Structure formats: C-alpha cells, structure tokens
Amino acid sequence: MSSPRRRPAALVVVLALLFSLLACSSDDPENAAAETAGQGFPFTVDHLFGSTVIKAKPERIVAIGGGDMETAIALGVVPIAGADWFGFTETRSWVKPALGDRPAPKLVQSFEPKYEEIAALKPDLILYVNTVNDKKQYETFSGIAPTIAAPAGTKNVYGVTWQQQVQTIAKATGTTAEGEKVIKKTETLLADTAKANPDFAGKTITAGVFSSDAFSAWLPSDPRMRLLTSLGFKTNQQIDALDNGDFYVKLSPEQLEKMNGDLILLAAEDQNGKVAPGVAGSAVFQNLATVKAGHVAYFGGAPVINSNSDRGAFSSAFSIGGPLGIEYVLTKIVPLLKTALQGR
Numbered sequence: 001m002s003s004p005r006r007r008p009a010a011l012v013v014v015l016a017l018l019f020s021l022l023a024c025s026s027d028d029p030e031n032a033a034a035e036t037a038g039q040g041f042p043f044t045v046d047h048l049f050g051s052t053v054i055k056a057k058p059e060r061i062v063a064i065g066g067g068d069m070e071t072a073i074a075l076g077v078v079p080i081a082g083a084d085w086f087g088f089t090e091t092r093s094w095v096k097p098a099l100g101d102r103p104a105p106k107l108v109q110s111f112e113p114k115y116e117e118i119a120a121l122k123p124d125l126i127l128y129v130n131t132v133n134d135k136k137q138y139e140t141f142s143g144i145a146p147t148i149a150a151p152a153g154t155k156n157v158y159g160v161t162w163q164q165q166v167q168t169i170a171k172a173t174g175t176t177a178e179g180e181k182v183i184k185k186t187e188t189l190l191a192d193t194a195k196a197n198p199d200f201a202g203k204t205i206t207a208g209v210f211s212s213d214a215f216s217a218w219l220p221s222d223p224r225m226r227l228l229t230s231l232g233f234k235t236n237q238q239i240d241a242l243d244n245g246d247f248y249v250k251l252s253p254e255q256l257e258k259m260n261g262d263l264i265l266l267a268a269e270d271q272n273g274k275v276a277p278g279v280a281g282s283a284v285f286q287n288l289a290t291v292k293a294g295h296v297a298y299f300g301g302a303p304v305i306n307s308n309s310d311r312g313a314f315s316s317a318f319s320i321g322g323p324l325g326i327e328y329v330l331t332k333i334v335p336l337l338k339t340a341l342q343g344r
C-alpha cells in the first residue's frame with residue numbers, strides 16, 4: 001500500500017508537468033499551427049463562383065490554373081497532375097529543386113481541358129485559381145471533384161495576385177502556416193531587391209511581347225507587371241487606360257507611341273538572342289523616343305518560352321511567376337533592367 005502522504009506530492013508533480021506542457025503548447029506558434037493543421041478540416045473556401053467545402057486533407061490534387069501547380073509545390077504539396085501555363089510538356093528546370101526527390105506531376109492541358117483524362121486521375125481537389133474564370137469550365141471541373149476558383153472580386157482573366165494564389169491554395173490544402181512563411185519570404189526578397197535598386201523607384205515601364213507579327217502590352221494585373229511594380233516601377237497609364245479585362249492588350253501601329261516611358265521591356269528574342277525581324281524592322285517602334293534613347297531591354301519571346309534553355313527558363317519563370325518563379329528570375333532581371341535604364 002502506498003503512503004497517503006506521498007499521493008498529494010505525486011499529484012502536484014503531475015499537475016505541474018501538465019500545466020507546463022499546456023503553456024508550451026499555447027506559447028509555441030509552431031505547435032499551435034500544427035494543431036490547427038491537424039484539426040482544421042473541413043474547410044470552406046469562398047471564391048468567384050461561390051464556395052467549396054474541402055472535407056479532408058486532399059491527397060490527389062490536379063492543378064489547372066496558371067501557376068497553380070508551381071504554387072502548390074512551393075507549399076510542399078505536390079499535385080498528381082498539373083498544367084503548365086504555356087503547355088510545355090516537361091517540368092520546368094526552376095521548379096525541379098522544390099520537388100526534391102518527389103515525383104513530378106503528370107502534365108495536363110489547361111487550354112481546352114481534356115475532362116475525361118482529368119476525371120480518370122480521380123482527383124479529390126481541383127485547383128482552378130488563376131484562370132480564364134470560365135464558369136462553364138468551373139462547373140465541369142466541379143462535377144469531377146471539389147474545385148477552387150479565383151478569389152471573389154477577381155476582374156481580369158489570369159488576374160489573381162501571387163499572394164492570393166498562395167493563400168487560396170494553402171487554405172484548400174491545409175498548409176496555411178506554410179503559406180504565410182512562403183509569402184513573407186518572397187515579399188522580403190522583393191522588398192530587399194527594390195531597396196538595393198533605388199533607381200527603379202517611380203520609373204514608368206511598359207512591358208509586353210512581340211508575337212504573331214504584333215506588339216502587345218501587359219496590363220497591371222499581369223504577373224510580370226506585378227513583379228516589376230514590386231521592384232518600384234510604375235505602370236504606363238496610357239497602356240493601363242486600354243484595360244480590356246484580359247492580362248494584355250494588342251497594340252495597333254498607331255498605338256505604339258503609347259509604349260513610351262522611362263523603359264520598355266519586350267519579349268522578342270529568339271534562342272540565339274536575336275531580336276525578331278518584325279521588331280528590328282519596325283520603323284514605328286524603332287523611332288519611339290524610348291527606343292531611340294536605348295532605354296529598351298529584350299528577352300526570350302514566344303519561340304523560346306517552351307524550351308529547356310536558360311532563355312526559356314527565364315521567360316517562363318518571369319511569366320508564370322509565383323514564389324518559385326520570382327526567386328529564380330530576380331537575380332537575372334535586375335541587371336537587364338539596370339542596363340536598359342542607363343540607355344545609350
């Protein structure tokens with residue numbers, strides 16, 4: 001028989017230990033986050049087309065939106081299948097480091113999706129976040145599996161900010177704490193880069209692409225423009241005024257003068273760094289004040305973006321963006337911009 005006098009002492013020790021553990025749990029954000037992640041499901045995610053209930057942590061994710069697959073991977077969540085925004089048939093070189101030794105997602109088509117192929121994958125979550133915001137497409141995907149669309153209020157096609165994309169996908173996959181870390185890390189990287197390059201601040205930039213014998217300028221909602229403004233640049237208000245609800249606007253020869261600013265950044269080079277003949281031979285473009293002053297920078301255009309070359313990696317990372325794309329492209333785009341600002 002145990003001594004009656006020893007029981008209270010033992011009880012005190014047990015209670016002290018219990019209170020200590022509870023205190024540690026409530027004071028440690030990582031422990032609290034872990035508990036939340038484990039107990040958070042089901043989640044309801046509100047979006048452009050209503051709301052979707054995620055009943056349990058998804059294990060078979062298919063990512064359709066531009067950058068949705070890469071964003072999920074940045075969160076440590078590897079989809080079983082995903083779409084490359086430009087239809088490339090291989091995993092991008094700048095995405096591979098984040099995969100580690102995990103198998104890459106099967107690549108599927110986002111333009112005119114093959115619904116039967118996607119249904120055959122038996123997904124338990126479809127990411128339709130940064131897309132053309134087509135309600136009919138969304139409803140078809142929803143008939144296959146719970147589907148998350150762009151945040152409510154999204155106006156432009158492919159108009160979701162990378163932060164919104166991270167937050168939406170993180171909530172749907174139960175990785176909210178990781179999402180906050182990823183956003184903080186990426187925003188710090190952008191802020192530090194902007195601070196290190198004060199000559200970017202307040203400069204007006206026009207950016208776009210020459211493709212199919214036509215000049216197009218990207219609108220403020222485009223991920224490339226969002227990155228540039230994060231570095232301190234201002235968008236060109238003459239281009240902004242042409243906003244058509246898309247992520248770019250096609251310019252007629254008569255509208256090319258609107259591209260003038262402190263700097264023009266144009267996707268128009270081929271694999272060898274040669275500027276497209278339609279650009280080099282355009283008297284209207286070459287006579288723009290900005291171009292004549294040498295304040296123009298070129299990088300890989302349409303013929304380059306779907307290649308495994310360094311130019312292709314730069315173009316795709318810049319265009320797809322998100323945490324992985326931004327991290328890859330920053331150190332490469334800064335010298336390009338600085339040289340162009342100096343001019344001739």
